Amino acid sequence: MAIVVGMIIGSGLFLKPGIVLASAGSPWMSLLAWIAGGIITLASALSVAEIAAAIPKAGGLYAYLEELYGETAGFLLGWVQAVISYHASVAALAIAFASYSGYFLPMNDLQQKGLAIGILLFILGMNVVSTTYGGVIQLLATAGKLVPVVGIIAFGLLSGSQPGFAGVSGLTAGAAGAAGFGAAILGTLWAYDGWIGVTNMAGEMKNPAKTLPKVILIGVSFVIVVYVLFNLAIFRALPFEQIVSSPTPGADAAEALLGSGGGAFITAGIIVSVLGALNGYLMTAARVPQAMGERGIAPFSPFLRRIHPRFGTPANALIFQAALAIFYIFSGTFNTLTDLLVFVLWIFFTAGVFGVFLLRRRIPAQPGRYRVPLYPLTPMIGIAGGLYILGSTLLESPGRSLIGIGITLIGLPVFYYMKRKRA
Numbered sequence: 001m002a003i004v005v006g007m008i009i010g011s012g013l014f015l016k017p018g019i020v021l022a023s024a025g026s027p028w029m030s031l032l033a034w035i036a037g038g039i040i041t042l043a044s045a046l047s048v049a050e051i052a053a054a055i056p057k058a059g060g061l062y063a064y065l066e067e068l069y070g071e072t073a074g075f076l077l078g079w080v081q082a083v084i085s086y087h088a089s090v091a092a093l094a095i096a097f098a099s100y101s102g103y104f105l106p107m108n109d110l111q112q113k114g115l116a117i118g119i120l121l122f123i124l125g126m127n128v129v130s131t132t133y134g135g136v137i138q139l140l141a142t143a144g145k146l147v148p149v150v151g152i153i154a155f156g157l158l159s160g161s162q163p164g165f166a167g168v169s170g171l172t173a174g175a176a177g178a179a180g181f182g183a184a185i186l187g188t189l190w191a192y193d194g195w196i197g198v199t200n201m202a203g204e205m206k207n208p209a210k211t212l213p214k215v216i217l218i219g220v221s222f223v224i225v226v227y228v229l230f231n232l233a234i235f236r237a238l239p240f241e242q243i244v245s246s247p248t249p250g251a252d253a254a255e256a257l258l259g260s261g262g263g264a265f266i267t268a269g270i271i272v273s274v275l276g277a278l279n280g281y282l283m284t285a286a287r288v289p290q291a292m293g294e295r296g297i298a299p300f301s302p303f304l305r306r307i308h309p310r311f312g313t314p315a316n317a318l319i320f321q322a323a324l325a326i327f328y329i330f331s332g333t334f335n336t337l338t339d340l341l342v343f344v345l346w347i348f349f350t351a352g353v354f355g356v357f358l359l360r361r362r363i364p365a366q367p368g369r370y371r372v373p374l375y376p377l378t379p380m381i382g383i384a385g386g387l388y389i390l391g392s393t394l395l396e397s398p399g400r401s402l403i404g405i406g407i408t409l410i411g412l413p414v415f416y417y418m419k420r421k422r423a
Helices: 002-008 017-024 027-054 061-069 071-101 109-129 131-158 178-191 195-204 208-237 240-245 249-258 262-285 287-295 315-331 334-362 377-396 398-409 411-422
Strands: none
Touching: 002 131, 002 195, 002 208, 002 262, 017 027, 017 178, 017 208, 017 240, 017 249, 027 061, 027 178, 027 195, 027 208, 027 334, 027 377, 061 071, 061 195, 061 287, 061 334, 071 109, 071 262, 071 287, 071 315, 071 334, 071 398, 071 411, 109 131, 109 262, 109 315, 131 208, 131 249, 131 262, 178 377, 195 208, 195 262, 195 287, 208 249, 240 249, 249 262, 262 287, 262 315, 287 315, 315 334, 334 377, 334 398, 377 398, 398 411
16 A cells, blocks of 8 residues: 555645646546546556456456567567666665755765665665565655644635635636646646556565455556645645646645744655655566566576575565666656656556456456456546557657657567576
């Protein structure tokens, strides 16, 4: 549960409200966009949860695509995740942790990179020694990040002063059209991303067929409620124009509600938030190369699949993950790489949601096993959301989308070489 909530709620909760509000055009339409994005995310989550219940294998979406679409599709996703995507995300989160820490301790660029690597190595050490330690960090970070969120919600909703509400007419003035509302939903979908990482941990869960659907459903539903209440609190605390123009509306709302210490309060919350997301990504991401190593389809498979004899953790895969992330930290390419692969990753993600239709054809239902409610409407909503992101990304950045496809296809020669070697 901490992985689901902790990987979804990152810095986006504190930074996205202004972007979504600007696109939506009014507070009520903005709230509606957050709810719509949450429904799309929940529909996708409920659909993938049925696959997770039927195929509770380590590796998450990589394992599901391999089972439903064949080895090639699974390998290409694993290739992108294990070599570029996850490592770049871990590097970006480590740098974000150091950057926000600069609010309390000013640092130059080299010092920021040193702190980023230091916190990354600490998280790595805890996860190598014990998955339980990684779980404790995730639980504490998730609880810690909710403190400023709950504080802003409580003060914002219970405060008698409502400077952000300039009368009922101010709530609907300037509402955007269909295109603006669609852009607002797109912004919320990025903020809801990350929940699927918990499926990578299936191999280490007790009874994952029952556990995964529960934590995905409850975790995503909880985040939807938090997002809506947090935005409502911001709308009560700040006027429309300030929210739209500010790059950090969460910090501004905290300062308006809590005084001069509000900025420090919310910055500390962002630091803890990023720490939880960093731990969640490192913990779950390492399970992909480890699962590929178990199948013998990744280069250096004997190294990647090895479980530490004393700690019982995928230590080698974790070290491999951290080493590449450190390389990306020094190279400064992590943001570029994540931008290039957005389109490709959503192709695989949408295919994963569609996989529930293939699952029902190939694997017979078992009594008591979780099945997605309101089938086939629920997965269709999730697929529609995925197609919308793909279309918007392709129209906005066709060049980057094509480069991302090219990076993915580089994995094909590696796949066929490893397949021949294994044979």
